[in-house]
Amino acid sequence: MELPVVVGIDPGLAATGFGFIQQDSAGVIHAVDYGVISTPAGMPLSFRLLILYQAFKGLIEQYRPQSAAVEKLFFQRNVKTAMSVGQARGVILLVLAQYEIEVVEYTPLEIKQAVSGYGGADKGQMQQMVSLILQLGEIPQPDDAADALAAAICHLHSRRIQQMMIDQ
Numbered sequence: 001m002e003l004p005v006v007v008g009i010d011p012g013l014a015a016t017g018f019g020f021i022q023q024d025s026a027g028v029i030h031a032v033d034y035g036v037i038s039t040p041a042g043m044p045l046s047f048r049l050l051i052l053y054q055a056f057k058g059l060i061e062q063y064r065p066q067s068a069a070v071e072k073l074f075f076q077r078n079v080k081t082a083m084s085v086g087q088a089r090g091v092i093l094l095v096l097a098q099y100e101i102e103v104v105e106y107t108p109l110e111i112k113q114a115v116s117g118y119g120g121a122d123k124g125q126m127q128q129m130v131s132l133i134l135q136l137g138e139i140p141q142p143d144d145a146a147d148a149l150a151a152a153i154c155h156l157h158s159r160r161i162q163q164m165m166i167d168q
Contacts, residue, residue, distance in 0.1 A: 008152025
């Protein structure tokens with residue numbers, strides 16, 4: 001029996017982080033693949049979104065995840081950045097919908113709490129915890145990939161808690 005794959009996504013126009021993970025029958029979580037999809041800054045927006053679409057679609061076809069964890073948008077200042085991240089996020093959600101993959105969204109606070117146990121964890125602490133949980137031996141790079149892996153881990157932890165509540 002093939003174990004289900006979960007994908008975590010940290011959306012962005014310049015770099016979208018992705019992380020595919022699996023949990024084995026013993027409960028150990030393993031990284032399947034992770035990295036970033038980058039788009040050139042000088043290229044027109046429509047072409048950058050097309051690059052993101054095609055690359056992410058290829059990853060989904062390769063790994064066939066059962067569910068996806070997408071980091072929710074959270075911006076306090078830069079509206080221009082929020083707009084471009086929102087557009088990239090829309091492309092990601094479109095691909096996931098095309099493949100009928102369940103999508104759950106998590107705030108940065110929820111991800112930090114699920115992975116580190118502390119909602120105020122800094123980026124370094126989160127990266128260290130992701131590395132420990134996935135037994136990687138090194139910090140996953142770049143940051144966007146580590147953030148995507150953290151979202152996927154959060155999703156698995158949340159699912160386990162939900163299942164425990166149902167089983168009671």
